[in-house]
Amino acid sequence: MTTRPPDDLDRRLVLATQAGLPLVPRPYDVLAEQLGISPGEVRARLADMLDNGRIRRIGAVPNHYALGYTANGMSVWDVPDERIVELGEAVGRLPGVTHCYERPRALPDWPYNLFAMVHGKDRASVLAQVEEIATLLGSACRGRDVLFSTAILKKTGLRIGSGA
Structure with missing residues (x-):
């Protein structure tokens, strides 16, 4: 078109x-x-x-909680900046990772630049997936943590008004 x-x-x-x-x-x-x-x-x-980039995607947004995935962990990683694209693409291809993206560090308190969201039926399954990511990253991983969700937040994208 x-x-x-x-x-x-x-x-x-x-x-x-x-x-x-x-x-x-x-x-x-x-x-x-x-x-x-x-x-x-x-x-x-x-x-x-x-x-034309006016919309980014058309896709399903599952409710992880309704599907039984009640443990949600944002894994955060300190990896070399010059390898962030390569490593992020590899992590993003893992089956348990639903979001993977780069964020700026906030030194000295926050050294992490790679974020990967994983979901599981319990914390142990999330932690097992985080270990898979750690294995994939290998020596490129200089530090990591996992931040578990404590509340369900309503997730919506940008909304435009009806103009009415």
């Missing part, structure tokens, strides 16, 4: 999807009916917005 500036229909499509797609067999058909356009136009506009 050719690049075009966003319009009112793009805005209405984002508003219609930002709380999630309808949980039906053909969600784009439902959106198309709501917006008065064809399902093909819904798909084309979403693809265009993805291609």
Whole structure:
């Protein structure tokens, strides 16, 4: 699709999807009916917005707690800055890692620059996954910790207003 500036229909499509797609067999058909356009136009506009970076992704956001994964640990790692991309990509490919990203250090109190979120049914399973990450990182790991969740926080992305 050719690049075009966003319009009112793009805005209405984002508003219609930002709380999630309808949980039906053909969600784009439902959106198309709501917006008065064809399902093909819904798909084309979403693809265009993805291609142009107006939206980053379309995907499922599971509720880990509802699935029985009640132990959640953010593992934090001190690795060499010059290897952060290589190591982060390797950690991010591990099956138990749901988020992996670089963050700036806050020296001297916070030496960690690589973060990897893991989920488990209990703390022991999370710690076992953290050990897998440590093994993968090997001697590149200069320090680490695990921060366990103590509360469920409502997770939402950026929301735009309806303008009403």
